[in-house]
Amino acid sequence: xxxxxxxxxxxxxxxxxxxTPTEHERIKAMVAIALxxxxxxxxxxxxxxxxxxxxxxxxxxxxxxxxxxxxxxxILSTSTTxxxxxxxxxxxxxxxxxxxLAEGRVDVMMGRGNTGPVYPWFGQDIRQGIPLAIENYAxxxxxxxxxxxDWQGRFRTPLQSFTSTPRPLDDTPPFVWHGSIRSPEIxxxxxxxxxxxxxxxxxxxxxxxxxxxxxxxxxxAHYGHGTPEQAMVGLGGQVFMRKxxxxxxxxxxxxxxxxxxxGHGPSLEEFTEQTPLTVGSPQEVxxxxxxxxxxxxxxxxxLFLMDHAGLxxxxxxxxxxxxxxxxxxVLRKEFAKGRPAEVPDGPTHAARVAARAESLEEAK
Amino acid sequence: xxxVKLAVVSAGLSVPSSTRLLADRIAEATARExxxxxxxxxxxxxxxxxxxxxxxxxLVTGFPGPGLRRALAAVTDADGIVAVTPIFSASYSGLxxxxxxxxxxxxxxxxPVLIAATGGTARHSLALEHAMRPLFAHLRAVVAPTxxxxxSEDWGSxxxxxxxxxxxxARAAGELAELMAGRPAAARTEEAVxxxxxxxxxxxxG
Numbered sequence: 077x078x079x080x081x082x083x084x085x086x087x088x089x090x091x092x093x094x095x096t097p098t099e100h101e102r103i104k105a106m107v108a109i110a111l112x113x114x115x116x117x118x119x120x121x122x123x124x125x126x127x128x129x130x131x132x133x134x135x136x137x138x139x140x141x142x143x144x145x146x147x148x149x150x151i152l153s154t155s156t157t158x159x160x161x162x163x164x165x166x167x168x169x170x171x172x173x174x175x176x177l178a179e180g181r182v183d184v185m186m187g188r189g190n191t192g193p194v195y196p197w198f199g200q201d202i203r204q205g206i207p208l209a210i211e212n213y214a215x216x217x218x219x220x221x222x223x224x225x226d227w228q229g230r231f232r233t234p235l236q237s238f239t240s241t242p243r244p245l246d247d248t249p250p251f252v253w254h255g256s257i258r259s260p261e262i263x264x265x266x267x268x269x270x271x272x273x274x275x276x277x278x279x280x281x282x283x284x285x286x287x288x289x290x291x292x293x294x295x296x297a298h299y300g301h302g303t304p305e306q307a308m309v310g311l312g313g314q315v316f317m318r319k320x321x322x323x324x325x326x327x328x329x330x331x332x333x334x335x336x337x338x339g340h341g342p343s344l345e346e347f348t349e350q351t352p353l354t355v356g357s358p359q360e361v362x363x364x365x366x367x368x369x370x371x372x373x374x375x376x377x378x379l380f381l382m383d384h385a386g387l388x389x390x391x392x393x394x395x396x397x398x399x400x401x402x403x404x405x406v407l408r409k410e411f412a413k414g415r416p417a418e419v420p421d422g423p424t425h426a427a428r429v430a431a432r433a434e435s436l437e438e439a440k
Numbered sequence: 441x442x443x444v445k446l447a448v449v450s451a452g453l454s455v456p457s458s459t460r461l462l463a464d465r466i467a468e469a470t471a472r473e474x475x476x477x478x479x480x481x482x483x484x485x486x487x488x489x490x491x492x493x494x495x496x497x498x499l500v501t502g503f504p505g506p507g508l509r510r511a512l513a514a515v516t517d518a519d520g521i522v523a524v525t526p527i528f529s530a531s532y533s534g535l536x537x538x539x540x541x542x543x544x545x546x547x548x549x550x551x552p553v554l555i556a557a558t559g560g561t562a563r564h565s566l567a568l569e570h571a572m573r574p575l576f577a578h579l580r581a582v583v584a585p586t587x588x589x590x591x592s593e594d595w596g597s598x599x600x601x602x603x604x605x606x607x608x609x610a611r612a613a614g615e616l617a618e619l620m621a622g623r624p625a626a627a628r629t630e631e632a633v634x635x636x637x638x639x640x641x642x643x644x645x646g
């Protein structure tokens with residue numbers, strides 16, 4: 077099982093000081109947070125993609141390439157890459173290049189994005205969101221697996237004898253997650269390809285995501301990729317910790333109350349009760365995260381949202397220390413207990429290369 | 441005979457409220473009609489005042505809290521709905537509209553609805569026709585032809601005004617009961633998955 081963090085990349089005023097970081101500071105902070113993730117023993121760093129203020133990560137592979145050069149083990153991913161408005165040809169090229177530079181420590185999460193105007197800004201129609209996600213990904217999937225691609229679709233100029241370069245490292249494309257908050261069509265898409273399904277699992281009650289994940293697992297088996305239990309599931313989560321629970325609540329409350337996404341709505345207490353958000357001691361975080369398995373089954377990747385709502389870098393780094401020292405080691409041990417042998421580990425390039433070699437061998 | 445479910449949404453703000461009073465009278469009349477037709481009736485009343493904060497929270501967070509979730513389930517599972525709002529500033533109240541805004545946009549398709557309102561003066565009664573009826577038409581609900589408006593004066597005990605209100609309630613309740621009786625037993629349709637090959641094929645031929 078893999079553990080990591082995902083960042084939205086928002087530039088938000090710290091409500092306790094009134095200070096807003098510059099874009100430059102925020103970008104450097106994201107890098108510092110990624111490096112810290114590796115230092116404290118996490119497995120994954122994922123960045124969002126946005127094309128409007130107050131967000132900085134418009135160019136994820138540039139940032140991930142830089143982080144790749146300064147890390148050795150960390151898997152670099154996204155949360156999410158906009159499959160609707162990016163040209164699938166450019167996604168194929170960018171992530172294959174990143175794969176080579178990072179020695180395979182790359183995967184990618186497809187998403188449709190939640191900012192309406194991005195569609196017209198990139199020449200697309202938001203009402204075509206699902207068809208765009210389906211057609212663009214079908215092309216991306218083909219570009220990574222076939223050298224000479226003839227292709228014609230509804231949304232992009234046709235291709236004749238096109239070869240996406242560089243070819244994926246070891247002829248093994250990056251593992252793909254499909255992220256969705258509400259669309260069964262996307263769970264179905266992930267199942268069809270035997271790709272992973274990521275439920276962001278923050279902000280909304282678990283019942284909602286249970287339905288999507290159950291559908292994905294069932295359809296994954298339907299398409300012959302394995303049993304429902306072998307489907308590749310990733311979950312988000314959101315935590316704020318201090319050694320003493322009360323200190324965590326006291327410190328996080330102003331950030332919660334003013335958070336861009338849920339601020340000025342329910343109280344911190346109501347929100348922690350109704351959603352996966354945990355504000356408390358590392359022990360409480362461990363307990364709440366372990367309960368995810370009860371709701372969603374054994375899964376492959378847990379990502380936490382740690383750096384948002386204007387939390388200062390110093391605080392975020394302290395949070396990562398707690399996560400790496402007191403939470404993740406316990407989670408690794410506890411999640412391993414009673415985990416059936418046939419449930420796969422989190423996806424890695426090495427494992428995918430080995431699986432590919434094995435299936436080529438079988439084919440002979 | 442199977443039990444039919446009637447959900448009554450009341451957006452009155454005072455306690456007790458004339459909006460709730462009207463809602464109760466309509467609910468009783470509708471239940472009576474249904475029982476006379478041999479149906480068991482299960483009535484659930486949803487007081488939006490009790491859900492005011494959860495409704496506002498849902499607007500902010502995008503998901504309903506536990507109380508609101510139960511209320512939404514009661515409304516979307518019902519075989520018929522009585523919706524009653526006070527008229528504020530020439531239209532339904534903000535709280536009423538906010539509640540409607542957090543209902544899934546397809547959840548009331550084809551659902552029988554009786555619309556009703558209260559106000560200080562009868563001069564606002566057409567708000568039912570120019571605001572409430574289009575709102576439910578947008579949701580593709582089936583709205584009973586008679587809408588019931590009760591002004592303060594309608595609650596007077598003196599004969600004719602009250603009689604007129606009672607008559608409107610009876611007519612509207614009869615219409616709603618008939619619509620509910622004519623509706624096939626609500627089939628619990630699971631969210632259908634469109635097989636992926638079909639989604640792909642639709643793009644190729646589209």
